[in-house]
Amino acid sequence: MQRINFLDLKEQYLQIKEEAWQAMEKVMDQTAFSGGPFVASFEEKFAAWTGAKYAVGISNGTIALQLAFQTLNIGPGDEVIVPANTFIATAWGVSHAGATPVFVDCTSDTWEIDPALIEAKITPKTKAIAGVHLYGQTFDIDAVKAIADKHNLYLVEDCAQAHGAYYKGRHVGNTGHMGCFSFYPGKNLGTFGEGGGVITNDENYYKRMCSLRNHGSTVRYYHDEIGYNWRMGGIEGAILEVKLKYIDGWNNRRKEIAARYKTEITNKAITFQAMPEWADSSYHLFVVTVADREHFMQYMNSKNIYPGLHYPVPCHLQKAYAHLGYKQGDFPNSEYLAEHCVSLPIYAELKDDAVQQVIDAINAYN
Template identity: 50%
Template structure:
């Protein structure tokens, strides 16, 4: 049985009629940039996260960039973050000419390790930006304590964690602000690009709203340098349709993750863990093994989709060579990058498809390539 890594077409078809109607309404009323559908989605997503405000953006990267702008970061400032995530987290920092300061990750959750943060703090540190990687919450309480002790801002990168919970409370509401991504492959994905900045702070909301729209609090009057980071009306409409399904989709992802736990128990793979403090939404189901590349090749040849998240940590990316990092600086992140493999997991996946994935993995470990 062939099993795709992701089935976005299947998800779209399952709600095609409602999507068509919602998008047609935008075509009919001409609300292509922001507008009523975006307003409605912003209110609904704020309620979903338990926040006071949600602002729609053209991407999660843009939302995080505006978050760093609101902190008035500039040359010489530093933001502590993880080297093991998608590069957009670091983009948000360097776009302000500040410096990302990396801290190694926890070997169990692969999230930023709170125990290693304080050693990286300098007089130039202005904020901490952890990532809820793969949909699993980072351990926030110790990070919040560090922020309070050193008077640092906390920005949550929740791009992969729509609906994830830390000690029973949705992520994205613990820091001054957070950024979410609605890239099509996310648990809540637009029909194109999209993102959101979430906050409980009135002043942050007002400034973020202005920065999103050319630095303007009043049309054609520009108080500061801003951006064209507005969400499209069609994306707001599509996200409004999908948000209503997100709780059910999340429940199915968690069901599939627990089935993987059972199906793959006893194999040589290191399986994902769910810390006692968190509830993961399993944006990705990432296993680890020293024979990762051979396993990936075997699965691909046998019709099983899989992917790498992420094959090269940020500190070793060519674009960040000026930071002066070298192999060995963050060994846990580097080892994870060599061993991680993302298996198919999405709400439309059938039990039979998942059984086929597990069977193929077990078959691989019976081959000489796994020795």
């Protein structure tokens, strides 16, 4: 049996190796290492690809979230509603801006933020809702936006796992006030190192984000507000532009693999994430649940298959947020997922025989 890892970045690198080195050499020839023309070129193309008017390249996805909230003047004394079932960076963006995350549970089937639970968490301090397109699948944007509009709240979309995901035919990140992306190497669109980005259709937000990421400056050595050194590197921007040419094909391959998993895995011990008709996932992750995760993982390892785990502790039970006073049982759906979720291998370079090996192993599990 061949060894099948959850992810294999080396295969993708080999596919684009020549183009990647040519792109990096151009950056080095121009010594455009911090920001500059290669980042600007990627921003323009990424905005066009997502259908947004503007894109801002920055240092990583966590900073993208913080930048969005600070651009909206959200800070100390404010609250932002955040799903408990997400990677911790969603909450970090709120906390680093100085505000307080207020967690809500996910649905029991889609595992995305539950719109029915949001209004009960809104207080006079609430300024925004952070919706997360988790695993590459969209949350119910219209339902959440209706609540945000009703209560005059900002909507920030966390698209860190959703490059190429669509909601009712529209690329994610374009319905809220801003859409935040991570370009961490393992993402569907990842760079060599760290990177992040924000898209928006509001020119004022765009201009302020460009200033904040560059020491609060639009004219060199003149600083309009306290800013940050959050620029994207030139090499990161150049690599992302290379990969952007391939992302649609890579995502289509992920969808092919996901379709095989959903139709050919017939073991009733496995539960799939529900996908409403309006959701077009980019399948950053293919997450399932199983009653005895430890036994399942050991079994899969014995078949030379090594799934991933996203995420074993929900946000509200993390030690870092103990001061907020949440306890076990507050968000049962998120807690169930944390104890039972498994991420099956899925990436564009995964060959058909490897996919079959995964399917066969799961169907033989008992």
